[in-house]
Amino acid sequence: MAEYNYEDLGFFNSSNDSSQGHQDFMQFSKFFLPCMYVVVFTCGLVGNSLVLVIYVFYQKLKSLTDVFLMNLPLADLVFVCTLPFWAYAGIHEWVFGSVMCKALLGIYTLNFYTSMLILTCITVDRFVAVVRATKAYNQQAKRMAWGKAICSSIWVVSLLVSLPQIIYGNVLYHDRPFCGYHEAISSMVLAIQMTLGFFLPLLAMVICYSVIIKTLLQARGFRKHKSLKIIFLVVAVFLLTQTPFNLVKLIRSTSWEYHTMTSFHYAIAVTEAIAYLRACLNPVLYAFVGLKFRKNFWKLMKDAGCLPYLGVSGQHTCSEDTSRSASASHNVEATSMFHL
Template sequence: MADDDYIDSEFFNTSSDSSEGHKHFLEFHKFFLPCVYVVVFICGLLGNSLVLVIYLFYQKLKSLTDVFLMNLPLADLVFVCTLPFWAYASIHEWVFGKVMCKTLLGIYTLNFYTSMLILTCITMDRFIAVVQATKAYNQQAKRMAWGKAICLLIWVISLLVSLPQIIYGKVCYLDKLICGYHDEDISTVVLATQMTLGFFLPLLAMIVCYSVIIKTLLHARGFQKHKSLKIIFLVVAVFLLTQTPFNLVKLIRSTRWEHYTMTSFHYAIIITEAIAYLRACLNPVLYAFVGLKFRRNFWKLMKDIGCLPYLGVLGQWKSSEDASKTYSASHNVEATNMFQL
């Protein structure tokens, strides 16, 4: 975990800030991150579990998009399941042992970067579906096979990137027992690799692919075009707002040692880290619930478990869907493909 990595003995011994500032920071750290972990855990558990249930029992894996959207909540779900352990350790100390420390560090990192790489694949898949719609449709079976192979490769790559956390993860005593990873000899290489996979690669894919998609949609005509554009801007905005601050802080921290001794900088790390974890809650909404097919299956699930008076609610939703389809002309394949992903 990042927060365990930056709380070290040098911070407490060499900081130029007052001891009162240290005390306030430790109190803030003790209660702020656990609260964030619990909120992300609950929301991420509910949202991603719901997506998995719908894909397993209602929607099935009929397209490449479905394959990616099945792996994304799976990665996010395992990621959020590690958060209760870190929440407890932040409040008290690490009591789960060395093996559990290495395992949870590995699982945490594995699923974090699996999720980010899958986001990259979803972006590229949307690019092909919109810009090369006819070709994508004709090669659907081949794309499905490639997609499954790519998902397997993503998990393998993420496991390799996670190995330093697994190998060098350890429990040490710094005022209390903590589980963390820190190795000066390879930390720079690991940071560069993880930032490339976890931030710059998804960002580059979004900039390039969504720029072309927007250009294509602007030349299309139809009811769905405007909704598709809104979804694109929302996806990019959420990614930038949640991931940029934390990665920027990590880059700054890696360049100059004196940042380790600034209490204000440690506040920045904690807050931006908490913001970055929100993506695990937002991914189900951004990448699943925007699809018409997924929402239809969601209402079926709600009907089956008796959570709504489905005749009225489902009827209203059906009317909305039918109206949407009526306004969508058959020749506007680019716009409808984008919106229904």
């Protein structure tokens, strides 16, 4: 619903689709997508809020990875906060006005592409930290300064990419009012958005993680196999959540015969919901796997008074993580993916 307007008049103007098929799909999208939005909003709000709280109050920004991991949950958090509006509009109708429509379309698009570009930067940063560990350590202060400049640039670029949605976004009418934008957005704009939102992160992952895997296979260390598993998990999650939706978008923009098929729009709705799951999975994949982050997480749980209810000893947990962190520090930097 946030990415596509399923009530568009052009969706079902073909003889290939019956009126009953149209009605069945509208009933499906009316309940399926809002439910998925609520799930993504709830899980993403909890996970990304925890990451932000830990980075603000417990974990100092000592590395370039920390800078990126500070911006990633911020982008994901703002992204998921737009979903309740789309969920309500999907069940009922758009009641928030034209200005709110433009703002939410802009915020949604801005943070979606900010998040994807930050994932690209995290991938490149891991490549430098593992493959060129010594150089990265010696130039840590310089890399930190560059990292902050890169993050600022990412937000600016994402805002520029979001301008078409802001400019063309408005309240449209078909049976009921809904927020969307006319098909005036050019193919070039859509190509740029797909490049930033999928092809660039995918290319970075393929190239950087291939070299990282080669480096880890040549290294010695007890965490090598764990690091390889995490790499495969990160790539697999990205491919499984992002590839189907972007493939459907690519087909939609090039093959008009699919554009008018009801079954194709079922595919759009389902793959769109799957793509948004990344906002829930990012905190797990890019933050909670770090030893230092988990240690600070248990500190937060202890300070919040949650550990007794969870049946966990805060002192034992922290000392265990500290011991594991100390053991890991004796290995060369190239054998570990996550120096958080």
